[in-house]
Structures are given as C-alpha cells and as structure tokens.
Amino acid sequence: MGAASRVADRTDDDREAAAAILRDLLGARLVLVTGKGGTGKTTFSAALALLAAAKGRKVLLAEIDSQRPALTPVFGQAPTFDGVAVTEHLTVANLTWQDALQAFLRKLVPSRRIVKLILTNRVVSRFLDFTPGSQEIVTLSALGERVESYDLVVADMPASGHAFSLLDITRSAMGLFRSGPVRTRASELRALLIEPSTRVALVGLPEEMVVNETIETYAKLDKFGLLSRAPAVFLNRATLPTFTDDERSLLARLGKQELTELQEEFLRAGRWEDELEQATASSRHRLAEAIPIRPVLVPPSTAGGTSAGSVQAVAAHLGRLVGIGRKQLGWPA
Numbered sequence: 001m002g003a004a005s006r007v008a009d010r011t012d013d014d015r016e017a018a019a020a021i022l023r024d025l026l027g028a029r030l031v032l033v034t035g036k037g038g039t040g041k042t043t044f045s046a047a048l049a050l051l052a053a054a055k056g057r058k059v060l061l062a063e064i065d066s067q068r069p070a071l072t073p074v075f076g077q078a079p080t081f082d083g084v085a086v087t088e089h090l091t092v093a094n095l096t097w098q099d100a101l102q103a104f105l106r107k108l109v110p111s112r113r114i115v116k117l118i119l120t121n122r123v124v125s126r127f128l129d130f131t132p133g134s135q136e137i138v139t140l141s142a143l144g145e146r147v148e149s150y151d152l153v154v155a156d157m158p159a160s161g162h163a164f165s166l167l168d169i170t171r172s173a174m175g176l177f178r179s180g181p182v183r184t185r186a187s188e189l190r191a192l193l194i195e196p197s198t199r200v201a202l203v204g205l206p207e208e209m210v211v212n213e214t215i216e217t218y219a220k221l222d223k224f225g226l227l228s229r230a231p232a233v234f235l236n237r238a239t240l241p242t243f244t245d246d247e248r249s250l251l252a253r254l255g256k257q258e259l260t261e262l263q264e265e266f267l268r269a270g271r272w273e274d275e276l277e278q279a280t281a282s283s284r285h286r287l288a289e290a291i292p293i294r295p296v297l298v299p300p301s302t303a304g305g306t307s308a309g310s311v312q313a314v315a316a317h318l319g320r321l322v323g324i325g326r327k328q329l330g331w332p333a
C-alpha cells in the first residue's frame with residue numbers, strides 16, 4: 001500500500017469516528033462546552049446548536065453569565081435571560097447570575113414584592129457575596145431548568161478553570177448546606193450533570209499550552225466525578241494531514257539544493273504547511289493518549305475573520321460530516 005492511500009485510509013477512519021461523536025452530541029439533552037480562553041468555545045457551541053436546530057430539534061444556545069455576550073455579533077441580536085428566537089428552532093440566551101437569582105427567589109417566594117425586598121436587602125446581598133457558591137448555584141439552576149423546556153441545551157461555558165468551579169459547586173454546596181432548598185437544588189443539579197444524556201465538549205487548539213490545559217481539565221472533571229463518559233474533544237484550527245511521507249522527504253531533500261527564488265517561495269510555503277500539520281499531529285497524538293476518545297479536527301475558516309463567518313464555516317464543516325448541508329442551517333438573514 002502506497003503512502004498516499006495510507007493517508008486516505010486514516011482520514012476516512014477519522015471521519016467516521018468524528019461523525020459518530022458529533023451525532024452523539026446532536027442527540028444529547030445538555031452539552032457543556034468549555035476549553036481554554038479564545039480556543040473557539042463560542043464558535044463551536046453556536047455551530048453545534050445550528051446543526052441540531054437544522055435537524056429539527058428545539059435548541060437553546062446559552063451563554064453563561066456573560067457581561068458582553070459573544071453571541072450578539074454572531075446572530076445580530078443580543079441574547080436575553082428568557083431567550084430570543086433567531087431561527088425557527090433555535091433560541092439564544094445569556095444566563096446572568098443576577099437574573100438567575102431573581103428567577104430562583106421567585107420560585108421559592110411566591111410574592112414579587114417580597115422577592116424585591118429580599119434582593120435589595122443588605123444582609124441578603126452580603127450573604128450572597130460571601131457565601132461561596134451561591135451565585136454559581138443559581139446560575140446552574142437556571143441552566144438546569146432550561147433542559148426541561150428544550151430538546152437540547154448547548155451551554156457556552158466560561159473558560160476551563162471557571163467552568164470547573166461552576167460545575168463542581170454542586171459538590172461544595174452539598175457540603176456547605178446540610179439541608180434546605182439550596183442543598184436539594186445542588187443535588188438535583190449534580191444528578192443532571194452526570195446524567196447519560198449530558199455531555200461535556202472540550203475545545204482546544206494544536207498548541208502545546210492549550211493541549212496541556214485540555215488534558216488537565218479532563219483529568220479534573222474526571223477526578224471529581226463530573227463526567228458520565230469521556231468528553232468530546234474538538235481540536236479547532238487544526239491543519240488536516242495532506243502530506244505523505246514521500247512528500248515530506250522531498251521537502252527535506254529540496255532544502256539541501258540550490259534553488260531559484262520561486263522555488264524557495266514554494267519550499268517556504270511547503271514547510272509552513274508541514275509545520276502546521278506536524279503541530280496538529282502531535283497535539284492529536286497527545287490528546288488521544290490522555291483522553292479515551294478521538295479528538296475531532298476542525299480546520300481554520302477562511303471566511304473573512306468575522307465571528308458569524310467562523311460559526312458558519314465551522315457549522316458547514318461539521319455539517320458535512322453528518323450530512324447536513326449549508327442550506328439546511330437556516331442561517332438568520
């Protein structure tokens with residue numbers, strides 16, 4: 001078997017594995033997306049939500065406690081606490097903890113006037129500021145409630161460290177509150193997080209530091225019992241393998257020869273591409289060794305650098321894996 005067909009085989013195999021992972025996420029009830037800052041969490045969350053909506057599921061894409069919602073430029077509308085519909089099946093929301101607190105209290109205390117009094121009470125606000133985890137519990141609670149009203153909720157979580165404390169708060173709160181409504185809610189939420197229909201997706205880049213953080217996040221979530229199964233891993237801006245071993249040795253040979261300016265130019269482009277491919281290959285290898293599920297590779301988009309353009313490009317790429325075409329995405333006009 002020649003080198004070229006070996007590459008092709010590996011790619012087909014990867015495509016099938018990636019499609020299976022994606023189908024599994026699209027069929028979940030709750031997908032929690034996290035990863036290092038700036039890796040593409042929002043882009044991936046939005047792409048996944050669009051794909052599930054294209055399949056006819058009723059989907060909520062929720063940012064968690066964002067001061068400046070990243071979804072606003074993506075859909076051209078600011079996400080609200082209650083959610084705004086951006087396509088027939090897709091609603092976007094921003095679950096801030098202040099709104100979540102009001103909603104939480106309204107459930108416990110039937111009188112709106114009393115809720116208002118509680119919210120403006122100094123003792124209560126100091127309690128909330130200083131009781132570890134109270135903000136996180138109400139925010140997670142709002143997220144958990146949304147699962148009841150949608151077929152799928154995709155949560156664009158904060159970056160890994162913060163996302164971990166947010167999720168693990170269910171354990172700390174159960175230690176802190178021996179009884180009462182907060183404890184009950186914390187244990188219900190913990191049960192939701194580890195339900196088989198809940199998935200964690202980690203988004204990373206083919207860079208050493210990012211891969212380290214992805215592996216650490218996985219290990220921590222696993223250690224603290226926050227995973228019902230291995231999380232899906234998306235290696236974003238990955239340069240898919242194209243060079244065969246023969247082509248690589250050709251690049252190396254060319255480097256030793258006297259070249260014209262134009263040949264030099266080609267060689268530089270080839271080396272640059274090769275470096276990106278090698279970075280992807282080594283990141284993928286390290287991830288595969290540490291996390292018992294294959295990373296799904298997502299190529300860089302060339303769609304002009306806007307956030308909406310990247311979401312569309314990533315959704316189109318992932319859509320191709322599972323047979324959902326661009327037109328079906330119902331991108332908001």
Ligand SMILES: Nc1ncnc2c1ncn2[C@@H]1O[C@H](COP(=O)(O)OP(=O)(O)OP(=O)(O)O)[C@@H](O)[C@H]1O
Pocket residue numbers: 036037038039040041042043044070159236237298299300301302305306307308310311314
């Ligand atoms: N595959 C891609 N190709 C090209 N650009 C991308 C790709 N994925 C994401 N981007 C761009 O990279 C930037 C960061 O992406 P995004 O905002 O999704 O990351 P994030 O992890 O949500 O960041 P933050 O930690 O700030 O929330 C954005 O400008 C986005 O449009």
Ligand SMILES: [Mg+2]
Pocket residue numbers: 041042043070156
């Ligand atoms: Mg983001």
